[in-house]
Amino acid sequence: MKKLWKGNEAIAEAAVAAGCRYFFGYPITPQNEIPEYLSWRLPEVGGAFIQAESEVSAINMLYGAAGAGARAMTSSSSPGISLKQEGISYIAAAELPCVIVNMMRSGPGLGGIQPAQGDYFQATKGGGHGDYHPIVFAPSSIQEFVDLTYGAFDVADKYRTPVMIIGDGMLGQMMEPAEIPPMRDLKTLPDKNDWAACGHSDGRPRIINSLRIEPDELEAFNEHLFKKYEEITKNETRYEDYLTSDAEIVFVAYGSVARICKAAIVELRAQGIKAGLIRPITLYPYPTEIIAKLAKCDKVKKFVTVEMSMGQMVEDVRLAVNGLKPVEFYGRSGGNVMMPGDLVKYVKEGK
Amino acid sequence: MKIVADKPKMLTETPLHYCPGCTHGIVHRLVAEALEELGKVDGAIGVVPVGCSVFGYKYFRCDVFEAAHGRAPAVASAIRRVVNPDNLIFTYQGDGDLASIGMAETVHACTRGENITIIFINNGIYGMTGGQMAPTTMPGEKATTCIYGRDPKVNGNPIHMCEMLATLTGPAYIERVSCYDVPHVNKAKAAIKKAFQVQMEKKGLSFIEVVANCPTNYHQTPLESMQFVKEKGCSFYPLGVFKDITKEDK
Structure with a gap:
């Protein structure tokens, strides 16, 4: 129950x-x-x-x-x-x-x-x-x-x-x-x-x-x-794949931030932007393979790693992508939490 | 031929690595003899420290934990919760381990009144790392980090563990002994045995401090170091019983 x-x-x-x-x-x-x-x-x-x-x-x-x-x-x-x-x-x-x-x-x-x-x-x-x-x-x-x-x-x-x-x-x-x-x-x-x-x-x-x-x-x-x-x-190794099959922009985020990314993806898709998410459930071992596989997909234009930090997991995403696609980072720190709208704005305006 | 003295069965055949003249070997033997005489070798659990007795797990024939530096009382406190209350648990620690880095673990295990026994070897020096000043190095005593002798104005004062721990409610039995001659070895054995008995009767924490030597880092012969322990060590760290609730009970 x-x-x-x-x-x-x-x-x-x-x-x-x-x-x-x-x-x-x-x-x-x-x-x-x-x-x-x-x-x-x-x-x-x-x-x-x-x-x-x-x-x-x-x-x-x-x-x-x-x-x-x-x-x-x-x-x-x-x-x-x-x-x-x-x-x-x-x-x-x-x-x-x-x-x-x-x-x-x-x-x-x-x-x-x-x-x-x-x-x-x-x-x-x-x-x-x-x-x-x-x-x-x-x-x-x-x-x-x-x-x-x-x-x-x-x-x-x-x-x-x-x-x-x-x-x-x-x-x-x-x-x-x-x-x-x-x-x-x-x-x-x-x-x-x-x-x-x-x-x-x-x-x-x-x-x-x-x-x-x-x-x-x-x-x-x-x-x-x-x-x-x-x-x-x-x-x-465990991860959740959320709407990456047709995604051009792939977010990578874990924990509570992954939920914020999902809300942003729903909004982005409503506006015609195909976004998806890889949510690592195990951070060690890291789901390197799925990210490497997506990096090889022609459809995927870039990765955006989102973290409540100055950028830590982004290094593992870069290792997995291995230079095949751009890997960007969006982060908040100090105890601040990003809003889904912040991520929508970031994807659309690059900031 | 009649065998009149033998190695306790609780000690393994592994040769001790201790320096010639060091009293660790004697205290290992006393712990083993006491446990054998009390019939408590079966099920005994030792927790050994970081320092000269770090290899204790090779010498005691019982289940042994090698703990991080100073943490043996915390490790033993948890083991006490998990295993059968009749399993005898002892830690075996030196002065750097117990009285410096592990002070918080020592004091708190004592004040909680954990039903364990702590064997504390106090030779006033960091032996394994090469002779640095210990929390129990006496004023004027030389060490590699106070080469002109410990100056309390510069290096601070040493700690008397038994006296300090005796102010706490938790410990049941606290005694300071030494091993510089045969009568004192016998007294030390009686104290260790009593400490284990206190634990067997579930009376709470028992703590035995052994004023010990370190001929290598004192730069003395074994005999000189024993003399030093007798004259200097035991006058700065007086021997005796500091707490005994079995007496208070009566």
Whole structure:
């Protein structure tokens, strides 16, 4: 049954439904409803919540819980996610499945608390030190928040890798009807006894570790990680194609901005301009192939990347287009949100 | 031939990498012996730090987490929520790890009263990185980042962890011990064993500080470093029990 859910609370309940029983967080706007909700909800289902002393502690608690084999999550917003980066690198290197939510606000620095997409580089390129990538989901509606959060734990378990869900202050705070999937039976969750360090007594210690001091061992591990990323790219790349079959102008946008683009496309088409949209649902792995394919279409005149940032994802669009067509950028930052009319005007007047 | 002393089964066959004369090996053994005597090796979970004991996961024969620098108490706090309450959980940390970069994690795990045991090795120096000043380097003590000796006016003052943590409500048992001679090794073992017992009785956090040595970075022979710990270390960091709720209960 559909109910009216606030974005942040929908993520929280979807995580519970997915079998997440542990959450570690630290207050920061605009994601506070996630820890607030889980602080009372998790004990109801036999789980636990810790309000950590910092984001640094929270991400390391996630390392502990995930390493002990539990489904666990943390959430924060941009400056707090910066603090978690060291821990995310360790989690990726120790191959621990878990979910991290970033409800992005505007930056850099303390920035502002209004919606933004300025953490694209941080989320998709690794963010912390060393060679790694989390899988990054970018929902654009509350129902998609729910569905991707619900599925994120399975994807994390399948590849033993951290999954990041990025939204923005607008999506986290707004309300929409959404249906939460049924509660997972915990008995059906993947068995992690083989590697999880939950206190064994079978004479075979399980070690959760990211230290590989021998160069050859570390290089072999990095190659193993990147083989895994190849597999993830092959199996998990997701995007939405909206009216590109006859499009001359292709917008590329994710999250809430993609919805603004759709409204602009409807208006542009009413005025006789054929526009379409590629909406990446996974930002890592990136839907490079479909963009490259469209770049080769004669019909397509140009790409317009739209972001609430000074231009970050546009670099991946340029890599995919590979010089075949112009790639333009339209962005707002500081917490400002573009209107569909702004995009219509940009396409028609070039500004 | 009769075997009268053997390596604890909880320690693996991997040769310790510690420098000659370092007391890490002794404390590893004490932890292992205490757990064996209490019958708590099965299901035990260790959390080791960044620093000289970073390879702890190679030495303790139990499930072990290698934590990021200073974060072992946060990692252990989460593990405590997930695993069976009877699984014994301990962290093993040095002074840079616990009292500098991990101060927030240490204080907050202590004040929450997590039912875990923290083993704190205080040798007043960053050993693995080559002898830099630690949060517990004593006034006048030389380090590679205070080559004329720690001057509190320039370098700030060292921290007394047991005294500070004893002001908190959460910890159940806090004791400072040392290993500079056999009687003190025996006392240290009794303290570690008591700390684990406190955890087994679910009384809350237990914290054992070991005033330890670092002959390599003190530029001393093992014997000189033991003498230094006895005379200087243990007078600046007095040994004793700083908190014991098992006594207060009575």
